[in-house]
Each structure stands twice: as C-alpha cells, then as structure tokens.
Amino acid sequence: MATIILTTATAMYNNFRQDFIRFAVQQKVLCFGEFQTKAGRLSPYFFNAGLFNDGDALRNLSQFYAQAILASNIPFDMLFGPAYKGIPLAAGTAIALAEQGRNVPYCYNRKEAKDHGEGGTTVGAKLQGRVLIIDDVISAGTSVRESIELIRAAGAEPCGVVIALDRMEKGQTELSAVQEVQRNYDIPVVPIATLDDLLGYLQGEAGMVQNLSAVQAYRDRYGVKNA
Template identity: 85%
Template sequence: MASPSFTVITMSQFRQDFIRFAISQNVLRFGEFQTKAGRLSPYFFNSGLFQDGAALRELSQFYAQAMLTSDVEFDMLFGPAYKGIPLAAGTAIALAEQGRNVPYCFNRKEAKDHGEGGTTVGAKLQGKVLIIDDVISAGTSVRESIELIRSAGATPCAVVIALDRMERGQGELSAVQEVQRSFDIPVISIAALSDLLGFLQGQPELLQHLHAVQAYRDRYGVEND
C-alpha cells in the first residue's frame, strides 16, 4: 500500500495551520500566565496537552514536515526525556509514512545498571542527530542532549521545536538564539510568535488578544537571526 503524502502547501499556511491546530487542542491558550522568568504572558503553550492518539499523530506530521522542508541533513532523531520521547517516536513514524525511515532514541533520566544498561533507549547514537523537543525555555534540555550526543561520538546537527516564543532570556538573546550561537547549530520551529501575531490578525473572534500579545512582543521580543 502506498504511503500517504502531505498536501503541498506554503510554509506560511503550514505555520498557520499548526497554530489553528494548537488552539483547537487547547494547547495554545490566551489569558494571563506567569512564565518561569516571572513575566505575565498573554498566551501559554503547553505541548503536554496533546494527549491522545489523533492529536499526537497530527502533531508528529507537523514536526516531520518542518524537518523535510528544512535544509538540515540528519540520520536519526533524539528525544530528550520526558516530553521529547513521544515526539521522537511519533515523528519517526510520520517520517516513515513519507518514505524516510530513520532510527530514533531517547535518554533515561537515570542510568540503568542492569539488563542492557546505559543512559539511552533505542537506536545507537551515531551520524547526524536531530534533537526534537517541544520548546526551548532555558535551553537546559538541549545542552544536556548535545553533551550526551557528542559523548557518544555522534554529531548534533539541529534542534526542532514546536513554538519559538522569540522572547529575550536573561540577556538580549532569546533561548533559541543562545542555543544557535553557543553550539553553532540551527533551531527549526514549526511556528513562531510572529506567526501567531499574523494568525490573530486574520481571526475576528480572537482579535481581542492581538493587542496584548503584540504589547508583550514589543516589550520582551527579539528578532530572528
């Protein structure tokens, strides 16, 4: 049986479709939320609310398309525990449906000292490894993943995330920019805050949130490189 294929669409439409999907799943919500940095954000993105089979399948297809439409070459996927585990597994399936069968693995929070042992589960870390996660906040998960991949003799080639908040960290750079500059690897996002603003402008029922999101962007935002 032939593998299903994605409809050919522009990246703009692809990003807008993802935002619409995240809102429909209540993963992207509007209101007043306190971030880890202590800021009051007018929106909140919680990928843990993609919590059934149909949602994970569609989410994985978005990740797969973001990877396939990028210029990044990769040999396998790595999902940091814990949120990266279902993302890596689901995206590996979505890629296989597109005729791109790649191995994947994930790490344990604690090394296993019996059975097969080790700190990773799945395929051996080798070649060009693409790290898949939900968001980059402080960048701790990505840094730990990069160290683990390099210690295995493999090469971290990129990070792919669902949403880039395009927001300053402790300095003038965003967490995404800090990762890109510190490790000299690209970060691919399915969508970014700029896409959310564009989406809100075209949705009359959500226009009441546009001013608050734009004001937050003006105060804390950064420009993508």
C-alpha cells in the same frame, strides 16, 4: 519558473505554520489570558505541549514536526528525544517521517542509567551520525545542552534542534533562548511556528482579534529581533 516555484514553496511552508497555530488553539494547547512565566513576566498567552495528550493529537503533532524537518533541509541521520517530553515526540516524528518516505532510526535517554538488562543511558537505536534533537520548547536550554553532551559523548554529531513553538522573547540577555542555543552550539533551531506566526494567525482569524493587541504589546516589550 524558478521564482514561481520558490514563492509557492514559501507559501506552503507559511500555511502549515499557520495550520499548526490553529491546531494548537483548537486543542487548547495554546490559550489566551494572563499567565505568569518562569521569568516572572505576565504573558497574554500560554503554550502547554503536554496537552497534546491523545492518539489523534500526537499523530497530527508528529506530522507537523515531520513537515518542519523536511522543509528545513537539515541533513540528518537519526532522531533523539530528550526525556521526558521528547520521547513521544521523537517516536511520533519518526513514524510521520516514515509515512513521508524517510525512514530513520530514533532513540531517547533515561534520566538515570540502567545497571541491568541492556544497561546504559539511552534506549533505541545507537547514537551515530548526524543527530536531530526533537523537543517541545526551549526555555533555559538545559535539555538541549544535556542532549548535545550525551550525543557528543557517544561520538555522534548534533546537527540541529526542532521545537514546536519559538516564543521569540529575551532571556537573561538581549538574545532569546533559541538564539543562545544557535550561538553557543553553532547548530540550527527549527520551530514549527513562532510568535510572529501566532500574530499572523490572530490578525486573520475571526474571533481572535481581541487577543492581538495584548500579544503584540508583549512582543514589543520582551521580543527579540528575527535574526
């Protein structure tokens, strides 16, 4: 019986990862073609989380974040959204978690400290306990590093990072940006979906197979191992 339950849970998790890829394609957040990355590579796909830019899209996106968090089993006490993209993500995810019966506080930072009113560099709940960082992607890891420093300076504990998509490609080393964050800060990074999930989607989705060979070739050339 235990094996059946585990298999079913795994299948449900994989399904929502595929559902997220499908949703991102439908929203034109995930596009295919030829795009130049910050590293100067020509990528056959492009993911722009900024295009989740209306109420319905943000609601659905937040539900995917909540599903990924609950499936990860990471113990946490509150959410933190790095300015700027992380702000609506943390707020939306807090709402989605509350709808799932898990009501947690959240806060976000300002780019510049406020010297009047309530003052300070953060807005929302006080940073305390185990803090889960909510962001869109990890590129150079700068946003995560700054968030971790801010959280620790407040006496709280960064316990993980949740992102929308892990591109699973090498950075300046043989490791990906996600792997470097996990190694450097000893915290888990949980993506809603990964490049491997995208490949699985392309293999099984009618009308998308034409993009499969280009994405697979990119994965073969620049990708990291799953570890």
